[in-house]
Amino acid sequence: MHGPIFMAAMAQAAEHGGALALRANGAADIAAIRAVSNLPIIGILKRWDDRFPVYITPDFAAATLIAAAGADIIALDATDRPRDGEPLEVLIARIRGELGKPVFADCATFEDGVRAAGLGADYIATTLSGYTDETAALKATGPDIALISALAGAISTPIVAEGRFERPEQLDTAFAAGAHAVVVGTAITNPREITRRFVAHARI
Template identity: 45%
Template sequence: MDRQQQLRSLQGGLIVSCQAPADSPLHQPEMIAAIAAAAVQRGAIGIRLDTPEHVRAVRDRLPDTPIIGLWKRTFPESPVYITPRYAEAEAIAAAGADIIALDCTLRPRPDGEDFRQIIPRIQQELGRLVMADVDTMEAAIAAAEAGADLIGTTLYGYTEATQGRTPPGWDLLAAAVQQIPNTPMICEGGIASPQAARQACDRGAFAVVVGTAITGIDLQVQAYVAALNARL
C-alpha cells in the first residue's frame, strides 16, 4: 500500500488509541494487542500505540491494520516527550508502525533536534508517513511546511502555549482546516462521545482519534470513584 492509499484508508474513520499507564495491569503487550483487536473487530480503521513493544505486539496480531506509533520518553532538558528524537522514530518504524507520530510543537527538543529535520528523515530514510501532534495554529503551519502527512490536535490544552484551554481543540481544528486545506487534520484529544466524534468530522476532521473514552479503563474508573467519593 503506497502513502496515498494509506491516507485514504483512514479517511472518515475511527482510530483508537490503545494505551495504559505504566503501573496498570493492562500495560502489557499482549493486553494492548487484545484491546486493539477488539477495537478493529468492532470497526476501528486504525490504532494508535505507544512504545516499540506494543507496536510490535499489535502488528503481529493485526498485520493489515494501519498503526500510528509513537514512543513517549522524557528528558530533563525538554518538555517534549512524544517521539522526541529521530532515534525513537526509528525504533517505532522498526517495530512495524505505518505512521510515526511526534510532537511538533514549537518547543526545544532533546539533543537540539528539530522536527523540521526529523520529518523528512522519517519519510525518506524510514519510508513512513508522519503525524504531527500540535497545540497551536503556528505549530500546525510549521508542521505542514515541514511536510507532515497528517496533523493532529493532540497537544491542544497540554502545553504552556495552550494552558487553560480544554480539548477538543475545535478552534484549532477549524482554523487548520481553513488555512492548511492540503494537509489532512486529525482530531485527537477530548473526544468523549460518539456525538463529539461525529461533530469533529462535521467540522472538517479527516479522521478522529479516541483514547480514554474507549480504552482508558484506569482513568475512567478513577473519575467515577472520585465523583462518588465527592458526595460522601
C-alpha cells in the same frame, strides 16, 4: 493494563469494534499489536527527560525503533518547544526520506500545525492542545474544535482531531469542523479513568 500482552488485546478489541487504525506507544507494544492486527499503526515512542518538554518521538533514533517494530505512520511532537534531538524540519525529512514513513504531527496550536504542514508532515493532529504551558487552559474545555476548524480552513493537509473526545456525538462536531479522522484514546483504553468519570457523576 500496560504491557504488550494487554495492548495487543486492546488493539484486537478496538479492531473488532470497528476502529480503522491504531495508535500505540513503544516498540514492544507496536510489535505485539502488529502480530495480531493488519490495521495501520500510528506509532510513537515516549521518552521523558526533565530537561526537555518534548517527549513524543523526540528524535530519529526513536522513529527508527518504532518503524522497525511495525509502525506504518510515525507520530511526533511538532510543537516549537525545546527538544533533545534533530530540529523538527530535519526529523520530518529524515522520517519521510530515510524510513519512507508518513509523518503524523502532534500539534498544540494553529501555528504548530501550519508550520508542520509546511515542513512536509502528512497529517496534522490537535493532540497536544491543552497539554502545553501555552494551551493548558483549554484542557478542561473538551476537544479543541476551534483549532480543528482553523487548521482545516488554512491548510490542505488532512487534519486529525485528537484530545479529550469522550462521547460519540463529539465526533460529529469534529467532522463538521473539517476533521479527516478522529483519534479516541482514554475514553476507550483507560478503564481507570472511565470508572472515575462514572463514580464522579454518581456522587454529584
